[in-house]
Amino acid sequence: MSSVNLEILKIDPYLKSYTSAIEWQVKRFNMKKKALLKNKKGLSDFADGYLYFGFHKKADGWVYREWAPNAQSVFLIGDFNGWDRTATPLKPLGSGNWEVFLPGEKSLTHGSRVKVHIKTEGRSFDRVPLYCKRVVQDKNTFAFDGQVWNPAQPYRWREKTFHPDQSVPPLIYEAHIGIAGEAPEVSTFNEFTQNILPHIAGLGYNAIQLMAIMEHPYYASFGYQVSNFFAVSSRFGTPEDLKALIDTAHRLGIAVILDLVHSHASRNVLDGIGEFDGTDYQFFHAGLEGDHPAWGSKVFNYDKPEVLHFLLSNIKFWLDEYHFDGFRFDGVTSMLYHNHGLGINFDSYDQYFSPNTDMAGLTYLQMASSLAKEIKPDCFLIAEDMSGFPGMALPVSLGGLGFDYRLGMGLPDFWIHTLRDVNDEDWDLKTLWHELTQRRPGEKVIGYAESHDQAIVGDKTIMFWLAGQDMYNDMNVFNQNPVIERAMALHKMIRLITCTCAGEGYMNFMGNEFGHPEWIDFPREDNGWSYQYARRQWHLAEDTNLRYRYLQDFDSAMIHFARDTKLLEYPSELLLIDTWAKLLLYSKGPYLFAFNFHPTRDFNGFIPLPGNSGYQPVLNTESHHFGGWIDTEPAPIASKSDCPGMLTTLYIPKRSAVVYSSVC
Secondary structure (H helix, E strand, C coil): CCCCCCCHHHHCHHHHHHHHHHHHHHHHHHHHHHHHHCCCCCHHHHCCHHHHCEEEEECCEEEEEEECCCCCEEEEEEHHHCCCCCCCECEEEECCEEEEEEECCCCCCCCCEEEEEEEECCEEEEECCCCCCCEEECCCCCCEEEECCCCCCCCCCCCCCCCCCCCCCCEEEEEECCCCCCCCCCCCHHHHHHHHHHHHHHHCCCEEEEECCEECCCHHHCCCCCCEEEEECHHHCCHHHHHHHHHHHHHCCCEEEEEECCCCECCCCCCCCCCCCCCCCCCECCHHHHECCCCCCECECCCCHHHHHHHHHHHHHHHHHHCCCEEEECCHHHHHECCCCCCCCCCCHHHHCCCCECHHHHHHHHHHHHHHHHHCCCCEEEECCCCCCCCCCCCHHHCCCCCCEEECCHHHHHHHHHHHHCCHHHCCHHHHHHHHHCCCCCCEEEECCCCHHHHEECECCHHHHHHHHHHHHHCECCCCCHHHHHHHHHHHHHHHHHHHHCCCEEEEECCHHHCCCCCECCCCHHHCCCCCCCCCCCHHHHCCCECHHHHHHHHHHHHHHHHHHCHHHCCCEEEEEECCCCEEEEEECCEEEEEECCCCCCEEEEEEEECCCCEEEEEECCEHHHCCCECCCCCCECCCCCCCEEEEEEEECCCEEEEEEECC
C-alpha cells in the first residue's frame, strides 16, 4: 500500500498507470520541504528572506545584508558616501552572506540612492541590491539605482482584515496600470485608484488581476521581464500608492491578485539579478541550460535551496507587505518541463510523466502553493499552464500541485480560430461545447474569451476580428452596417456563453468589456516610441452616440447576474445541440440558456425542456438596452404541472441568446 495520499488517482482514474510517478512527486515534495525547514515550524518561517536581507532600520542605525556567494569583497555605495567604492565594506558572515552596520539614524535616509559594489577574482562591478523595495532610473544616464525606502509615515491600512468572498466565484478584471489611462502616457497607481477602480466595481467584478507590478526595465515586456523581484515598478508610483490602491479595492469588496513571474527573469545584469555575484549560476542554471530559448530570459534553478528561499520569500513578501489576495502564476508550463513545453501538443498522459518533466520546477510549484495557503488560506492561486498538467488545481495533500484554478487557455485560441477561419454557417457547436466544458476531473478553471494576449499588436481582440475596419466609421448609433450588427451580436453571445460555461470563474481584460478597438502596442523604437496604442479609450463607452456603451452595459448585466446568482457554482447540463439550426440549449441550476448562432434563420419550434416549471426571461442579448433590435422581451415559458418534462414552443431570433429563470 502506498505510504502517501494518492486521492488524485480516485479523482482521475486515467492516472493509475502513473502511480509510481505521482507517488514520487509527493515524496519528493515532502523530502524537500523537510530539508528546507530543518527546525522551523512551517514554510512561512523559512520564507523570511526579505526580513533578513536588504536594508533594515534599527534604533541606533541601519543594517544591510546581502547574498553574494562568489564575491571576495562587497561594498555598499551610494549618495550617502559619495559613491565611494571602498568606504563602506561588508563583512562576510559565511554561506555567501554579507553584512554591514551603519551607525546613526541619518546614515541612510528615506530616498537615498544605493548600489552594491562587488569584487571577485579579476573583476569588480556595481549591482542593484537584491532585496531593494524600490528601484529608480536616472533620467540623464538611464542607469538604475536602488533606493532606500523608509517613509516617515508608513502607510496605515484602513481595511486591515479583508478576506475574499469565497462564496462567490471569482469574476476577474485583468488590468495593466500603465495603459489604464486615456492620455498617451504612462498612467499611475493613483489614477487607477481614482478612475478605474470605481469603473470595475460598477461593472460588478469582484477581483482584479494586476499585471507588470514587479519592477521591469523594458516597458514593452508587459511586465514579464522582471529585474527586481521585491520592488514595485517605479514608473507607476510609490509603494504607498500601490498599497492605497489595494486598500481602496478591498473597501470596494474587490480582491487583488498579483500576476507573479517566477518562471524566468530578465537577463539584465546592471539592473537585475543576472550575474549578481559574477556568476551565471547564482540563481539560474549554468550555461545554455539557464537561457530560455523562446523568451530571451534566464531560467531559475529550482533545486537550489537559496533560490527557493529567494522565491518563496518573494511570495510571502507580496502577501504580507502589500496585502495581495493571491497570485496568477505566469509561465507555469515553462517551469514544468526541461524543454519548457515548446513544440509539444500534450495529447498523451505519457508526456506529463517523462524525463522531460522538470521535477525541481514541479516541487517548487507545490512549495509555492503550500506557502501561500499557509500564510493566507483564502487566497486565490491561478496557474497559467498550457500543457494541462494533471492535478494542477488539486491540493498538494491529494497528490496535486495545490492551485485553486487553472486558466482555460484553449478556449481563446478556439474563438480566434473560429472567427478567422470558419464561416458563420459552418460553426461546429459540438466542438464549441467540448471546448467550453472540458475539465480535468475535480479541477476548477478560470474561463475567458480573450485576455491581454489577444490584445497585443500582431493579434486582434474579438471585436476587431468581428468588425475590422468598419469599427472606425460605423460604430455610431445612426448607421446601419451589417458587419457591425453581426459584431455586436456575436460579441455579446461569445461573452455570455464563455462566462457561464467555460469555468468556475471568469476573466476579462481591461476595456474588452466594451469592445475596445485596435490593439496594444507599447512605445518602442519601431513605432517611434509612441503611446498612441498604449492606453484605453474610455470615452468611447461613455459616448451615447456610439455603440460601445451597449457592449459595456451588457457585460455589466452579465457579470452582476453571474455574481448575484452564484451561477458558476452550478454545473452546465447540455439539453440540446442542433447543428443545422445552430441551436444550443443548456441549464445551470434553475437557469435555462438558449442560443441561436445561425446567421440568417430565426428558430420558432418545439423544444423539450426538463422539469415542469415555467421560465421567466431575465437576460436577452438582443434587448434594445444592449443595442439589440428587439423592443419586446421574450415571452415567459408557461409551466405544465401534469408532466415530468415540457415540450414547448420557443422563439429564438438569429444571432441571439436568452437566459431564463425557473419560476419555482
